[in-house]
Amino acid sequence: MYKIEHKTSGYLLTFAGVITAEEMQQWVKESKQELTTAVPGFCVIVDMRSLAPLAPGVQEVMVTGQQLYKQRGMKRSAVVVNNAITASQFKHLAKQSGIYEWERYFDGTHPGCLEAAVAWGRNAVDPDA
Secondary structure, three states, rough: OOEEEEEEEEEEEEEEEEHHHHHHHHHHHHHHHHHOOOOOEEEEEEEEHHHHHHHHHHHHHHHHHHHHHHOOEEEEEEEEEEEEEHHHHHHHHHHHHOHHHHHHEEEOOOHHEEEEEEEHHHHHHOOOO
């Protein structure tokens, strides 16, 4: 399952459960449509707290989607995860897609993780600083 929500300063993307390659391709297609009106400089908050690890074919499509958001003007991205496996997988994918420099990862088990993710996305408050 995925969801794309337009917010004041960008997008909230939610991914949950097991996602197939077809479903991820649909996400890329819907993202292309959504991003036609995007104003460069937007941020993306990605909630992956309920996402199962992605299969290799699905990972390839995710990289395409990540590149699309960057090409269309994404300034920063914040990824909220609940486990080290998902965090590691998405750090690797971000390096493949070229967005790693603009992406930060947040432990979804900690209170305030979404607020910290938004602070990074909107105001570049780096959680690693």
